[in-house]
Amino acid sequence: MQILAGSASSSLARRVAERLDTEALIPEVRHFPDGELYVRVPEFKDDTVAIIQTTYPSEKLIELFLLQDALREMNVKKIITIVPYFGYSRQDKIFNVGEAMSARAMARHIEMGADMFIGIDLHAESILSWFTVPTEHLYATRPMAEWLRERDVNVVISPDKGGITRARYVAQKLGAEFDHLEKTRLSGEEVVIKPKHLDIQGKRVAIVDDIISTGGTIARASEQLREQGADKIYAICTHGLFIKNAVEKLTRSTDEFAATDTIEGEHSKITVAGVIAKALRKIEA
Numbered sequence: 001m002q003i004l005a006g007s008a009s010s011s012l013a014r015r016v017a018e019r020l021d022t023e024a025l026i027p028e029v030r031h032f033p034d035g036e037l038y039v040r041v042p043e044f045k046d047d048t049v050a051i052i053q054t055t056y057p058s059e060k061l062i063e064l065f066l067l068q069d070a071l072r073e074m075n076v077k078k079i080i081t082i083v084p085y086f087g088y089s090r091q092d093k094i095f096n097v098g099e100a101m102s103a104r105a106m107a108r109h110i111e112m113g114a115d116m117f118i119g120i121d122l123h124a125e126s127i128l129s130w131f132t133v134p135t136e137h138l139y140a141t142r143p144m145a146e147w148l149r150e151r152d153v154n155v156v157i158s159p160d161k162g163g164i165t166r167a168r169y170v171a172q173k174l175g176a177e178f179d180h181l182e183k184t185r186l187s188g189e190e191v192v193i194k195p196k197h198l199d200i201q202g203k204r205v206a207i208v209d210d211i212i213s214t215g216g217t218i219a220r221a222s223e224q225l226r227e228q229g230a231d232k233i234y235a236i237c238t239h240g241l242f243i244k245n246a247v248e249k250l251t252r253s254t255d256e257f258a259a260t261d262t263i264e265g266e267h268s269k270i271t272v273a274g275v276i277a278k279a280l281r282k283i284e285a
């Protein structure tokens with residue numbers, strides 16, 4: 001199996017390849033003068049290729065389509081498309097007539113160039129139901145728990161009820177307690193968290209979420225945890241978008257924060273490479 005590194009996930013793809021004792025294929029990706037993309041995949045001999053490419057920002061999605069097309073043209077028999085962070089996943093319902101179900105639209109287009117799809121901590125499990133090719137959903141809970149274990153965390157908190165399963169899995173791996181807060185979103189950038197008593201006096205607490213975008217959720221959750229006497233507050237997420245002044249908010253409100261490398265950047269300190277490599281080994285076996 002070959003690992004093909006999309007430009008949004010080149011470090012992650014290299015880490016996965018290393019774990020599989022191989023080298024990642026690095027395609028040529030450049031822009032034409034009008035801004036359109038050109039890709040060229042180096043020659044290789046194998047029937048199966050796993051492309052690793054986060055589809056954020058939007059141009060990375062176009063790059064993924066071009067890489068899939070190039071592989072088809074090279075007669076690859078099995079294209080496994082791994083999308084570490086699935087862009088547009090948050091609009092997975094139609095709230096008002098005339099809206100697009102963006103997550104479904106992405107799924108339909110991605111599957112046109114894939115024989116198998118693998119997602120990581122997808123915003124909604126339902127995204128998989130829009131694929132007709134085989135799918136697999138991977139979770140970042142193990143590497144997240146390892147990062148938190150080094151910090152002796154004893155309570156794991158989800159900022160909302162929806163994330164309680166993730167918090168529970170992480171807590172179980174740590175042998176820690178877990179709970180959730182009650183978050184209500186007022187707008188894209190504003191959330192309120194209802195006061196709730198938690199037994200965290202003097203404890204080392206981790207807030208675990210799937211996405212950190214503007215950082216508003218973590219900032220509000222941290223305020224509550226500080227008021228209730230938490231000794232240390234750590235914030236981690238799978239997908240760190242860190243929009244606008246998110247980093248400033250997180251620096252102010254937490255003792256330390258980190259994201260995984262599903263979106264690569266300065267704060268992607270936790271790698272999901274082991275999780276992907278394990279899944280690929282199983283597929284190959």
Ligand code: R5P
Pocket residue numbers: 159163188189191209210211212213214215216217218
């Ligand atoms: C929402 O459903 C997600 O799980 C995150 O809590 C949300 O995307 C975080 O956004 P922000 O950082 O802007 O509060």
